[in-house]
Amino acid sequence: MVTIKDIARVAGVSPSTVSRVISNHSRISKSTSDKVKKIMEEMGYHPNVMAKNLASRSTKTLAIVLPRPAEELFQDFFFGELLRGILAHSTKAGFDMLLSAASSPSDEEETISRLVKGGRVDGVILLSSREDDPLIYLLSEQNFPTVLIGRTNKVNNIITVDTDNEEAAFDATSHLINQGHKRISFVNGPHNLTVSRDRLAGYKLAMKKANLDIHPDWIIEGDLLQQSGYRGLSLVMNMNNRPTGMVVIDDVTSFGVIRGLEELGFEVPRDVSLVSFNNIALAEHASPPISSVDIGTYQLGYSASHLLIKTITDGHLPQLRTLIPHRLMVRESSINTLVREGHL
Amino acid sequence: MVTIKDIARVAGVSPSTVSRVISNHSRISKSTSDKVKKIMEEMGYHPNVMAKNLASRSTKTLAIVLPRPAEELFQDFFFGELLRGILAHSTKAGFDMLLSAASSPSDEEETISRLVKGGRVDGVILLSSREDDPLIYLLSEQNFPTVLIGRTNKVNNIITVDTDNEEAAFDATSHLINQGHKRISFVNGPHNLTVSRDRLAGYKLAMKKANLDIHPDWIIEGDLLQQSGYRGLSLVMNMNNRPTGMVVIDDVTSFGVIRGLEELGFEVPRDVSLVSFNNIALAEHASPPISSVDIGTYQLGYSASHLLIKTITDGHLPQLRTLIPHRLMVRESSINTLVREGHL
DNA sequence: CTGAAAGCGCTTACAG
DNA sequence: CTGAAAGCGCTTACAG
Numbered sequence: 001m002v003t004i005k006d007i008a009r010v011a012g013v014s015p016s017t018v019s020r021v022i023s024n025h026s027r028i029s030k031s032t033s034d035k036v037k038k039i040m041e042e043m044g045y046h047p048n049v050m051a052k053n054l055a056s057r058s059t060k061t062l063a064i065v066l067p068r069p070a071e072e073l074f075q076d077f078f079f080g081e082l083l084r085g086i087l088a089h090s091t092k093a094g095f096d097m098l099l100s101a102a103s104s105p106s107d108e109e110e111t112i113s114r115l116v117k118g119g120r121v122d123g124v125i126l127l128s129s130r131e132d133d134p135l136i137y138l139l140s141e142q143n144f145p146t147v148l149i150g151r152t153n154k155v156n157n158i159i160t161v162d163t164d165n166e167e168a169a170f171d172a173t174s175h176l177i178n179q180g181h182k183r184i185s186f187v188n189g190p191h192n193l194t195v196s197r198d199r200l201a202g203y204k205l206a207m208k209k210a211n212l213d214i215h216p217d218w219i220i221e222g223d224l225l226q227q228s229g230y231r232g233l234s235l236v237m238n239m240n241n242r243p244t245g246m247v248v249i250d251d252v253t254s255f256g257v258i259r260g261l262e263e264l265g266f267e268v269p270r271d272v273s274l275v276s277f278n279n280i281a282l283a284e285h286a287s288p289p290i291s292s293v294d295i296g297t298y299q300l301g302y303s304a305s306h307l308l309i310k311t312i313t314d315g316h317l318p319q320l321r322t323l324i325p326h327r328l329m330v331r332e333s334s335i336n337t338l339v340r341e342g343h344l
Numbered sequence: 345m346v347t348i349k350d351i352a353r354v355a356g357v358s359p360s361t362v363s364r365v366i367s368n369h370s371r372i373s374k375s376t377s378d379k380v381k382k383i384m385e386e387m388g389y390h391p392n393v394m395a396k397n398l399a400s401r402s403t404k405t406l407a408i409v410l411p412r413p414a415e416e417l418f419q420d421f422f423f424g425e426l427l428r429g430i431l432a433h434s435t436k437a438g439f440d441m442l443l444s445a446a447s448s449p450s451d452e453e454e455t456i457s458r459l460v461k462g463g464r465v466d467g468v469i470l471l472s473s474r475e476d477d478p479l480i481y482l483l484s485e486q487n488f489p490t491v492l493i494g495r496t497n498k499v500n501n502i503i504t505v506d507t508d509n510e511e512a513a514f515d516a517t518s519h520l521i522n523q524g525h526k527r528i529s530f531v532n533g534p535h536n537l538t539v540s541r542d543r544l545a546g547y548k549l550a551m552k553k554a555n556l557d558i559h560p561d562w563i564i565e566g567d568l569l570q571q572s573g574y575r576g577l578s579l580v581m582n583m584n585n586r587p588t589g590m591v592v593i594d595d596v597t598s599f600g601v602i603r604g605l606e607e608l609g610f611e612v613p614r615d616v617s618l619v620s621f622n623n624i625a626l627a628e629h630a631s632p633p634i635s636s637v638d639i640g641t642y643q644l645g646y647s648a649s650h651l652l653i654k655t656i657t658d659g660h661l662p663q664l665r666t667l668i669p670h671r672l673m674v675r676e677s678s679i680n681t682l683v684r685e686g687h688l
Numbered sequence: 689c690t691g692a693a694a695g696c697g698c699t700t701a702c703a704g
Numbered sequence: 705c706t707g708a709a710a711g712c713g714c715t716t717a718c719a720g
Contacts, residue, residue: 046461051697117390395713
């Protein structure tokens with residue numbers, strides 16, 4: 001393995017000088033720099049990352065903490081896009097990403113402790129936001145550079161990047177209301193995720209603003225990919241005044257809803273107009289194509305990395321909370337001419 | 345920051361001894377070990393990972409190289425599951441995972457070079473296998489511990505973990521044949537991926553074995569989520585003797601196929617029986633639920649990590665090629681009683 | 689079973 | 705603009 005010393009010897013300079021050439025130090029003569037660079041090239045020199053990190057007391061590495069298995073199906077489908085956004089920025093900024101997952105919560109804390117306290121990484125990105133996530137407290141206490149994709153009101157020293165989920169749900173619900181729907185159901189996701197609460201709130205707000213009542217049963221709480229959710233759906237659709245519109249927590253759940261409705265003999269959008277969130281790639285290719293709020297997933301990841309690296313580099317917190325714009329993509333699932341014409 | 349020296353001082357032993365306690369060295373007295381461990385606990389000691397890596401000349405870190413953007417949609421949906429498998433094992437084995445992506449091919453080589461030659465990682469997992477992937481040559485030349493999820497016949501010193509894709513496609517096709525289908529179409533994926541070639545070969549083999557002819561147009565080559573694919577589909581379905589069965593390269597593409605068929609006025613499985621591959625989570629929740637070959641995605645990842653770490657630890661290559669078993673999950677999309685009864 | 693010492697490959701004040 | 709020297713926090717033969 002060729003080291004800085006080898007280069008120094010061949011170039012007839014000191015190791016310090018070679019080091020300075022590598023880091024583009026300002027006060028180094030062009031001629032020396034050129035000579036050293038040429039020799040590095042010739043000898044196939046690659047700086048030893050570990051040595052560099054140890055000496056400079058920084059790792060140029062961030063950790064991404066994946067959500068727990070139980071919540072993963074929910075995320076799996078915009079996950080890739082999120083990672084791509086994170087990586088696009090971090091690579092450009094010269095940071096590596098360490099991927100971390102945990103089998104159990106206690107495991108998780110131990111893993112993160114090791115990375116954080118062992119100086120393995122300079123910062124952490126948390127991909128999902130549960131209420132009372134112990135990791136948030138752990139990182140906040142350490143005052144460790146952290147960005148959470150989501151939100152928390154428990155601590156005030158970690159950065160959050162998020163969708164304005166309340167507004168997004170308000171927009172999605174209003175879209176249905178504007179088309180003439182009066183009875184609109186909301187299909188929720190896991191309780192402990194902040195995104196579930198925020199989107200539910202936005203739905204309620206839109207209904208209230210339009211002076212529309214919400215029947216308690218219209219809010220379906222079970223997991224729509226499981227039996228529990230199917231029962232709730234069946235209950236709602238058998239009501240005398242069944243909903244003609246549905247706002248669904250995310251696109252993946254929409255697949256379950258559409259399938260469930262079909263089994264009950266209903267068709268989207270003929271009998272029910274549907275709109276959901278995240279705009280995963282398959283939303284567009286579903287039958288029917290699903291109307292969905294695009295939350296700028298890639299941008300969410302890109303910004304998370306950007307803000308984290310900025311914090312690390314500047315040594316102080318930037319703006320604590322950043323919202324990424326969203327946009328409703330209207331497709332077949334929410335377009336029903338019958339409703340608009342007052343036949344339903 | 346508390347270091348090994350601090351612990352040594354407080355415990356009244358030498359740093360070497362503390363180091364040996366940490367690494368569970370065999371010849372250390374129980375009493376010393378207990379004393380030192382207690383003090384480490386009390387002082388909140390966490391070993392500095394970088395220093396450890398530098399001194400021991402190993403990083404306990406692997407790199408995962410993500411497929412390029414162009415190929416990602418294809419992979420996005422079993423991606424999460426694959427990563428989960430990899431992480432499950434590597435975490436257990438005490439290895440960290442570095443995530444690497446590349447915007448351009450040249451970028452990619454540079455990134456990997458930096459990681460590999462800079463001693464940043466001990467091994468690499470390549471997530472997708474293109475023909476003539478320059479990364480494969482790069483890693484093979486360096487004789488660097490590498491496992492490829494897929495296959496290659498270009499080099500003989502990197503480990504591969506794969507599905508027997510030819511057999512999987514043979515099974516899927518035979519499933520349709522056994523139900524009485526005689527005219528079966530194959531919807532292919534990107535040409536440069538080995539998985540496309542292997543599955544096509546398996547389809548051909550099954551047809552041949554059953555003495556069934558393959559009309560050239562039945563093999564649809566365009567991207568089914570794009571116009572190009574739709575044209576091919578339309579062509580095939582307008583033939584006099586249109587296919588009654590379809591074998592589709594992967595579940596994501598199946599969504600496009602089902603949607604395209606619908607637009608042409610055909611229904612699955614009423615008019616066309618369909619089976620595809622990968623068994624992503626949504627396959628089960630699609631309308632209709634999609635029959636799919638489960639390729640043991642998690643196991644694929646788990647084995648990849650296992651074999652790579654074994655290679656690194658043992659210092660020599662284990663079995664070069666490992667095949668993970670697959671299993672056809674039969675669902676509604678491929679069950680058509682009409683065909684079975686000879687009405688179609 | 690334990691310690692003193694050298695070393696892993698860099699960086700970075702300090703001095704000139 | 706450049707060099708000598710100390711140091712980052714560990715590991716690991718070597719010696720006892």
